[in-house]
Amino acid sequence: MDIFKDLLKFTVVDIIDVVLVALLLYYIYKLIKGTVAINIFIGIIIIYLVWKLTDFLNMELLSSIFGGFMKVGIIALIVVFQPEIRKFLLMVGSTNFSKRKKFLSQFKFLKTETSNTTNVEAIVAACTKMGTSKTGALIVFERNNNLDFLTQTGDEMNIKVTQPIIESIFFKNSPLHDGAIIISNNIVKATRVILPVNNDKVIPQRFGLRHRAAIGVTEKTDALALAVSEETGHISYFKDGEFVLFKDNSELINIIKEDLS
Known part of the structure; x- marks a missing residue:
């Protein structure tokens, strides 16, 4: 009772x-x-x-x-x-x-589900091409965490993602190539972004500030990141402060799409 x-x-x-x-x-x-x-x-x-x-x-x-x-x-x-x-x-x-x-x-x-329209194929293709010419690049994908506090450290943009756009931003003589870019739903939100750098984690000496910055932003937020090494041309994928080197583009594209969705 x-x-x-x-x-x-x-x-x-x-x-x-x-x-x-x-x-x-x-x-x-x-x-x-x-x-x-x-x-x-x-x-x-x-x-x-x-x-x-x-x-x-x-x-x-x-x-x-x-x-x-x-x-x-x-x-x-x-x-x-x-x-x-x-x-x-x-x-x-x-x-x-x-x-x-x-x-x-x-x-x-x-939200239990999110839809993301980012053109991952174009981004990975641009990274591959930049890797062959050893052009350094750092790309951050915004997910649930709002990254406006980071976009304010760079130049705010509103550009649709395409392969030529990504390549032109990181072209060595471009005024926008320093720092990272932030992408949200197929839009480049900002360029020349300054990311928090992780100095605690031990990483191979051949990796520099780009990789430490990618580790830092993916540790502190739920963002994803891609880095193209200026020394080796290798593409690294970052999530939760950990990173993996990729040579298979199709596998990398599928993983990014899955993580973004």
């Missing part, structure tokens, strides 16, 4: 509370999916459920052990999930309400 009485007390505020918690858990899962942190997250959920079960069954000793772990473990969680927490706060803090008509469109992290 007490359960039915509690159900009758269930209000609209309680429903909103449950929905918001569900959305928060879903987004946390989406944020750490595909990383090592996902296993830690699942482990924490299991321990929490066991804690609640032991508490419900009045198993005081086990309940106190798991309860103490959950209380002290919050400090460890902040350390373990530091990159993910930083991405989340950066995403919320970089939301720009003044440049959009729709309020809810700013909360891109609540």
Whole structure:
């Protein structure tokens, strides 16, 4: 009878509370999916459920052990999930309400699916051609995190992506070739962008500031990046602060399309 009485007390505020918690858990899962942190997250959920079960069954000793772990473990969680927490706060803090008509469109992290029209084939073809002439390039793909805080460090643009456009931007005598470009939905948003550089990660000495900048921006946001080495002409693909050298264009195109969608 007490359960039915509690159900009758269930209000609209309680429903909103449950929905918001569900959305928060879903987004946390989406944020750490595909990383090592996902296993830690699942482990924490299991321990929490066991804690609640032991508490419900009045198993005081086990309940106190798991309860103490959950209380002290919050400090460890902040350390373990530091990159993910930083991405989340950066995403919320970089939301720009003044440049959009729709309020809810700013909360891109609540979307379950996104459509991206970026001409990946043209970008990879341009990188391949620049690689043969050893022309350095750094291209950043905007995803859910708003990168307006980075575009302001360079020259804001509104140019449709094509292979000649990409090649002309990074042409060695071009005034726009220094720095990175940011692409969002097949539009070059900015050129000569200054990216945060990662100096902590150990990378081969043949890679320079472009690669460290690509590591930095993909660590701090959910952006993707392509870098063409000026020394070797190799194309590197960056995601979550990690990078892979690619020689197979079709495989690289498919991976970028999948990550963008």
